[in-house]
Amino acid sequence: MDFSARYVALGDSFTEGVGDPDPARPNGVRGWADRVAEQLGRDNDSFGYANLAIRGRKLRQIIAEQVDAAVALQPTLVTIYAGANDIFRPKVDIDSLMEDYDAGLAALRATGAAVVLFTGFDSRSSKVFGTMRGRTAIYNELVREIADRHGASLVDYWRFGEYHDWRMWDRDRMHMSTAGHINMANRVLDVLEHERLVPTETEPGLAGGSTAVARAGRIAALRENAQWVREHAVPWVVRRVKGTSSGDGLSPRYPELTRL
Template structure:
């Protein structure tokens, strides 16, 4: 058991604040009425049932946010709330931008961690996903791996708990991802919530869901014939319907008519 797990085992978590972008807001994990759930809501629900004290929970994450926006808009609010536990997942939208510097992104990430560590008892951070099965994004695999290594180093220096998304085999299959291949599905968010609970010593180690692995880019590259042609056509359809609109939105900015607010801006009982 890690030092973080031991510490949390002695001190019940009475308050939890989640910071970040679409991943923490819960895109890809919607109810039948269209409300967003996501790993943070699922984790908070599990935490509330396991904690001997009532849980208060706030989720300040907003889709599309880059690390500078998270630091200037969300981190100060989290410091005001002074929770027992704060989660920080940031930098993913920055890394996908042309010309972005991983060193610059992680320098700002570490500054945020230092500030949050002074207000919260425990800081939970997340690495990047392994994009090897995603067209286009798999070409950024080296950059995301470097980012992941930096996150581990930051966590080591400041005593953070880490959810290593890169190594999670339970999300390395198509069922863990929504149709756009950019956001987790309900199953993917469920797996991350379970992993976060495990990292914090709140759940036993759960085996990965036995499913078909995500296509490996290197294996797909050597395929020939109709199967490979079908994959290419599917990848082109995905790029046209999902990736290019998403990329354009990020490069040109958000829809000016779209008002985005945190779904749980206050630290309230779950």
């Protein structure tokens, strides 16, 4: 797979890097895509990386705003994950959405770039998001068909059992923690058949996730659940009722090819 020169990452908060904070970087996050880019470009002075992902973006927004911009950068590698923010809406026509996804993938593959897709996560461990499990399974099957049709590679997030450990998740329980992003970077590097990340003493390992629910007693767990509802669940619902997004006003983190 030729991914050695220009890597462009497309998507929503998953790819932007939400849950992996780094105040020194654009939008205050790092994320698995940055980590993959750092590893791919470690011994390649000509390597360039762009990240066009913006939190809250739905699938059609990603196709409309990011695909043409990615094509203009003449990528040799593209990763794209889109659709999660559509699945969690009250109503969604998954078949229609995936037709647009298919067209976007065709445009990306026409550049000659290697393309990597993702299935959605199996949310059976979540009492809140587990209700969307059936929708995600349908979405995943269609993603697999698109990947086969266009010769794209697949990171099968649905089958990654390690993400049923709450330490892989940020305190909002919606985005991966730093540990989750590091693990996802290695999963992507595995698909690319590239050397994995080398752990460092400064990385938080599995300590960055929401561990209290997994380890606390009943009363403490109820207290944390109440706090989560106030700080994360309610604002999430309000944004959907109002038609606003956490990404409103944000720009892509790395709109042009850069070297981290």
